[in-house]
Amino acid sequence: MMSFIAPRMDRIKPSPSSMATMRVRELQAAGRKIIGLTVGEPDFDTPPNIIEAAIHALRNGQTRYTNVDGTPELKDAIALKFKREDGLSYSREQITVSNGSKQVIFNALMATVAAGDEVILPAPYYASYPDMVQLAGGTPVPVICPEDKGFKLQAPDLERAITPRTKWLILNSPCNPTGAVYTTADLKPLAEVLLRHPQVWILTDEVYEHIIYDGIRNATPAQVEPALYARTLTVNGVSKAYAMTGFRIGFGGGPQQLIKTILKMQSQSTTNPSSIGQAAAIEALTGTQDFLAERAEKFRERRDLAVAMLNAAPGISCRRPEGAFYVFPNISGVIGKRTPQGDVIANDLDFGLYLLDRAEVGVLQGAAYGMSPYIRISYSISTEKLHEACSRIQRACAALV
Ligand SMILES: Cc1ncc(COP(=O)(O)O)c(C=O)c1O
Incomplete structure (x- = not known):
């Protein structure tokens, strides 16, 4: 089979965020109470005027x-x-x-x-x-x-x-x-x-x-x-x-x-x-652009919540970003620590897997974005879920020794 696949495919890997989001969905479907912080899209609905324009196009050939x-x-x-x-x-x-x-x-x-x-x-x-x-x-x-x-x-x-x-x-x-x-x-x-x-x-x-x-x-x-x-x-x-x-x-x-x-x-x-x-x-x-600022304001509130709560997690330090809906916290303070099971957190991938297992929170490892040891967290999620996810991360960090 491998010789059937073109060598150019060996040069690339599947998109890590799409793969992680699919994994989170699989675990959720299997009954795990995972909170996914991996998604790369707004959690808001498409505005109704835009939906209407799509329907109109369909109806008008x-x-x-x-x-x-x-x-x-x-x-x-x-x-x-x-x-x-x-x-x-x-x-x-x-x-x-x-x-x-x-x-x-x-x-x-x-x-x-x-x-x-x-x-x-x-x-x-x-x-x-x-x-x-x-x-x-x-x-x-x-x-x-x-x-x-x-x-x-x-x-x-x-x-x-x-x-x-x-x-x-x-x-x-x-x-x-x-x-x-x-x-x-x-x-x-x-x-x-x-x-x-x-x-x-x-x-x-x-x-x-x-x-x-x-x-x-x-x-x-x-x-x-x-x-x-x-x-x-x-x-x-x-x-x-x-x-x-x-x-x-x-x-x-x-x-x-x-x-x-x-x-x-x-x-x-x-x-x-x-x-x-x-x-x-x-x-x-x-069409109207009014909702852009309203939505950015909602994202800003979540950014502030995520930054404050992550900075309160032992071993994590989180810079306050100016845009997009991601934070990219530095996790060098957890590297080398041990999980309650005795495993050493050697890198950001280990930390991501630990969070998935212990905190039931899905994040992405900085290595996928070319910089370690960091994680990427998407806060395009309801404030309640974001709060709960950050609390879980705090507890998981506090459990490391
Ligand atoms: C930086 C950046 N560029 C481009 C894209 C692709 O977006 P789309 O193809 O939906 O326009 C993404 C999606 O996550 C992105 O994060």
């Missing part, structure tokens, strides 16, 4: 193939969004629509990365980036972004990582898993480095743009440094902001030549994203 990379109407709505929220101008020909922002990133890497090309990934990173780079035949180059720098990429570290083979830098703000947000002041020094290296393109993944706190504004590279516009792919989507993960609509704005190549790639794989999802996305982007 929008059930056929569309243009491969999105309907003109959706592209216009996306152009409006980029202008309104990011100060960026993109024409229809500079916009592509895919089955989630993940496919935009996948298409872009497959269309541009050749064997031996390097892609710089500020670590911790979204766990799918290195695998997508490797599937495309490239080499992921992780660059550690230390906690004491807010988990953000520093200009000297970027400069050191760039080689003549560097093709892309992938930025992600707000960041999964750390919640770090890049402001204009953070991006300026990075832009200065990038201006000196014209071979490096910038892929900026801003899918958590609207899940942001404390009045901070997410900055976008092509706006902060217009000279980078011609080599930046700005990626976003409706999944997280509008609680539309199942609709599978993501989009990118960038140079026409790149967008055309992405279209070619998509035309030979998935063809257009769902016509119904596209109709719903138009309503998401052009």
Whole structure:
């Protein structure tokens, strides 16, 4: 069987968050009272106006193939969004629509990365980036972004990582898993480095743009440094902001030549994203935006609860993130300790398994995101459940010796 599978599959692993979430669901179905803190999606419902737009599309015959990379109407709505929220101008020909922002990133890497090309990934990173780079035949180059720098990429570290083979830098703000947000002041020094290296393109993944706190504004590279516009792919989507993960609509704005190549790639794989999802996305982007701030405020309350309760757990120290719905606590204080069963916690995977077994709480190990010893916790869950999960983590930590 193994020789039947292509060698490229040996280069990648299944998405850790999807796998962990599936494992949590299995254990719950088997009757275990597990609280899953692994999910990567808002727990809120899709707003009713967006649901209505999808139903309307179904009833009005929008059930056929569309243009491969999105309907003109959706592209216009996306152009409006980029202008309104990011100060960026993109024409229809500079916009592509895919089955989630993940496919935009996948298409872009497959269309541009050749064997031996390097892609710089500020670590911790979204766990799918290195695998997508490797599937495309490239080499992921992780660059550690230390906690004491807010988990953000520093200009000297970027400069050191760039080689003549560097093709892309992938930025992600707000960041999964750390919640770090890049402001204009953070991006300026990075832009200065990038201006000196014209071979490096910038892929900026801003899918958590609207899940942001404390009045901070997410900055976008092509706006902060217009000279980078011609080599930046700005990626976003409706999944997280509008609680539309199942609709599978993501989009990118960038140079026409790149967008055309992405279209070619998509035309030979998935063809257009769902016509119904596209109709719903138009309503998401052009309808009322009032609930965005209300939902961000609910997430902020949960962030504050999670940070306070985790910092009260012996051995855990948790930085307060500025965005997304994750915290990325440092667990170095539990490494080397023993469980009541006598097992040593040697790394963040051990700690995750201990929490699953002892506390019946599902989390993800920092190793999956390129930085240890940390864990990733999603607080996209009701306040009651979050409180209960954090209490369980506190008790499990207190039981370690
Ligand atoms: C940083 C980041 N980018 C992209 C995605 C993919 O989202 P979608 O394909 O639903 O737009 C995710 C989902 O978890 C993510 O965390």
